[in-house]
Amino acid sequence: MTTDLPMAALNIQQTSDNISCLPTELLIIIFSYCASEEPLGPTAIRGVCRRWANIADAVPVLWRRILLDNTKLPISKLQHQALLFLQRSEPFPLDVEVRTHDPERVLPILAPLLPSISRWESFTSVGFRDEHVDMKEWPLSSNAVSPIPLDRLVLAVHELEPEDDEGGSTADNTNPFFKYQSIFTLDGSMQLRIASLPSSAQLVPLHFTHLTISEGVLEPTHTNAAAILDLLLAFPVLRVFIFEGWQHDDEPLSYPTPLPLVSLPYLEVLHIRTTCFIRRLLSRLYTPRLRTLILAYLNVDFRVQSAVYEGDEGDSEDEAHDFSQSPWSDHATGMGLRSLISRSRPPLQVLEMDYSDMRTKDFRWVFDRLTDLEEFRIVASDMSNKVIDLLRPVRSTKDGSMATLRLPQLRKLHLDHCQRLAGDALVVAVAERTAFTDSSHIYNKFADVTVTACDQVETRHEDALQIILGPRFNC
Template sequence: MTFLALTQTTETTCSPIDYLPTELLIEIFVHCTTRTDPLAPLTLARVSSLWRQVVQSSPRIWRYIYLDDRSSIASSHAQARIWTRQSYPLNFDVHLDVSQSSRLVLPLLSPLLPLMNRWRYYSMSGKREESVDLSDSLPNYVDPLVIVIRDPDQLEIEDEGPEGLPRPTFTSAMPAWLTMNIWVSELPKAPALVPLRFTSIVMTESIPIQPRSVLEFLFACPQLEAFFFTGWQHDDEVLTSPLPIARLPNLRTLHVRSTCGTRSLLSSIDTPRLSELHLAHLNVDFTLAAPASPVDGDSDDEAGDFSRSASSDRATGMGLRALLLRSDPPLRVLDMDWSDMRTKDFRFAFARLGMLEHFFIEASDMSDKVIELLRPYVPSRGKGERVRVRLPRLKSLELSNCNELSGEALVGVLSERVRLTDGLAAWEGNTLNEVIISDCAGLKGDHGDLLRKELGNRLRLRD
C-alpha cells in the first residue's frame, strides 16, 4: 500500500521528462536554444526548480547569443551580460538581426566586443547578410574601428575589400587580430554604447554630419589613442548650445581632413597627451559660419596678410588655440597640408609648442612675418635677457608651395637660427637637422646656395 501510494503521488507531480538523466536534459535544452527563440534559456528556467537548476548550471545552454534591433538597447545589453556570464568559460556564437536599422550594429555588439577571444561564430541577417567562423583562431583584439557615414539609401551598397569581395563587418588584419567595419547614416551616442576599447578609429563622412554628433560618439571611446577623421566640406554647425567636451586622455595622434568643422572639433576635445596633429585639406575659399559668441583671438588679424582662404584660416587657428589652451598637449609633430592659419595664430601656437620637433606646412599663404617668428630673439623685458628661439626643440622643418615667403627671409632666419642652436650646448642637440623646401617661388637659385653654405647636407631643395 505504501509503495502504491508513493507511485501515485509521484505520477501526479512529475512529467516523464523529469526522469531523464541530466545529461539528456541538457542536450534537449541546448537544441531548444536557437534563433527562433533567443530567450529560450530564460523560458526553460521558469518551468520548474529542477529545470532552473539545470539551466543555470549548464554553460552550453547559454552559448547562442541572439540580438536584434527590435529590442531596446538596454534589454539587449542586459541579455548580453547574462549570456556571457552564464556561458563562461565556454566560447559562444553571436547572431545579429538588423532588419530595422544597421546603425544599431555597434550599440548591440558593444558589450560583446571586449570578449572577442570567446567568439566562436558570428552571423548577421537583415540589412546585411554575412557570417564568419572564428573557431580556428579566436581573435584577441579588435582594432581599429572603421566607420563610414553614408546616406541611408546607400547603406546596403557593399564596400569592396582588397580582393574585390564585399567587405564584412570583421576583417582579419593578422592572426588573432580583427578590424571592425560599420556603415551608418548617423553616429550612435555614448549612452547607447558600452564603453568601447578601440585604440584606433577611422571615420569617414560622405554625408553632412555635425561635429556635435562626432563628439557625443567620442564620449564612449576613453581608450582612444589615434583618431582619423575625414569629413565632407559643408557649413559648420550653427551653435544654439555649447558643444560637449570629449575627454580623450590617451589620444596621441589626431588626423583631421577635408572638413569645415575643424574649429568645433579642435575646440571641444581634451587631449592632454596629444603628440601628433595632422591637418589636411581644410582650406576653403568660401565663408564659414562665424560663432555666435566670439572669444579672445576672434578679432581680425592685425598683420593684414594676404590669404586665399581667410575664413578657414581663422577657423583652423581658433580651433588650435582652444586645443592648446585647454589641454597644453606635448605636441611633437604638426603637419598642415593645404591647411593654414592667420599670422596671429601662428604666433600664438609657436609660443606654446615648446616640445614640437617636426613642422610641415604645404600650400600656405603665410608671409615673411610668420617665418620671422623662428628667428632668434631677445625678450623685451629688460637688459641681461639671453637670446631665445620659439619652437626650441624643432629639428625638422618642411615648407612646400609657400609662395608668399621671400628667399631673403628664409635665408636670414634659418641661417641665424642654426648658427645659434648649433653653437650653444644649452640646446642639447635640439637644432635643425633637416630642412626641406619645395616649390616655394620666392626661393631662387642664389638663395639656395646661401642656405646650403649654412646648412650643408641638412638642406634639401625640391623643384
C-alpha cells in the first residue's frame, strides 16, 4: 500500500456514506495509520468535517510525531505547527524531526518544543546534518532516573566547512563543536555550530539559564555587539552568560539603528573574553542581580573604534596620566563598566580582570561604587601605585579621622603580574587597610591576599606582608 492511500481516503469520504458511517473506533485506527505514514495527516483530517476534527482532537497519539520541514514551510508556520502538535499530543512522548539545510534555523524551529524536551522519545535532523538520537534513556528524558533540565545553550560561530567527497567533514575532529557531535549532550546542553547568530525576531522566549557564544579564531565569520544584544532579548531568565570572541575591530562607528537595551533581571555571572567591543556590550545591559563579572584578554595596543569619544561622563582623558600599554582598550573597558554599574547598580561580589585593564580614574570610579565587592583579582595589569592607594582608608583632610573606606566588604585580593606596582606602595596600602579593618566590626577583614610575579615586589616586601597578614598572605 502506498503512502498516497490515506490522503485518497480523505477525498472519498466526501461522497461515501459508508466511510461517514464508520464507528469512531475504526476511524481512529485509520487515522493512526494515516498519521504514521503522513506526519501532517492529523491536520488534514481535522479539515474534512466537524466529526473528524473532534475525533482527531480527542486522540493525542495521532499528534506524537512532529515533522518540521523548513524546505517546505517558513519558520513562523513551523513554530505554529510545533505548538499545535505539542498541545494535541499531551501527555504522550514525542518523535521530533527537523529538516533544514541552514543550521541557523534549527534553534528558531525547535524553540517552542525545547521546554518539553523531557517528552521527546527521539530526535532526527536531516539536511544540514543527518542525526538520529534515541532519547528514551537520556538524562533529559522523563524516563531517566534523575532527569535533568535542558538549561544550557552553546553557540559556536564558525565558518561552516563543506563536506568532503566521502560525506565526512573537513572540520577538525578535536574541535568541541565538531559538526557531527550531537546537538544534545548528556550534561543538559544544546550546542550548535553556526555561521551567524539567529535574530530574536525569529525566536520565542527561550528558557535557557546558561548561554555561551564563542567565535572561531581568525575566521572570516564572526559576530558583533548588535547581533549579540539582539539575541539576548530572547533569554529572559538567563543566569550565566559567557562570550568568547577574538580581537577584531570591524564595528561601524555608528549603527543605522540604536543598539537595544537588554534587560537580564536574573543574570548572576557575566564572563566576557577576548573582544574589542566590550564597551558596546556592557553599556547596553541591565543586570540588577549580577554578582560575578569576569573580563579576560581585552587589552589591545591598537585604537579600538568602540572607545572613541561618545560624550559620556568620564570620556575625557585620564588626569592621572599613568603608563598604559593598552590605552584604547583601557578606555573602552572602563567606560563600559561605568555604564553597567550606573544603570544596574549590581550587588557585585567578584570582579576578575585577566589581561584586562582600566584607566586610574575608572578604577577610582568603580571602587567608589562597588560596596558589596568581596573578591578582586587582576592579572597582567598596568595599574599604578595610585590604584593600590585607593584601598587605603580615606581620611578627612581636616582632622585626619577616617571618612570612608572603598570596597568595604573586600576579603580577597589577588595581584598577578602587575609590573608597574611598587612593593613599597603595596605594603603601605595593605598595612593601613589591615590595621583599620582588623579593629573594626563593620568592615570585612582580609581573608586572602595573594601576590604573584609582580616584578617590583621584592623579598623584603613579601616578608613585611607576611608579618602584617600572617597566614592570610600567599606569595
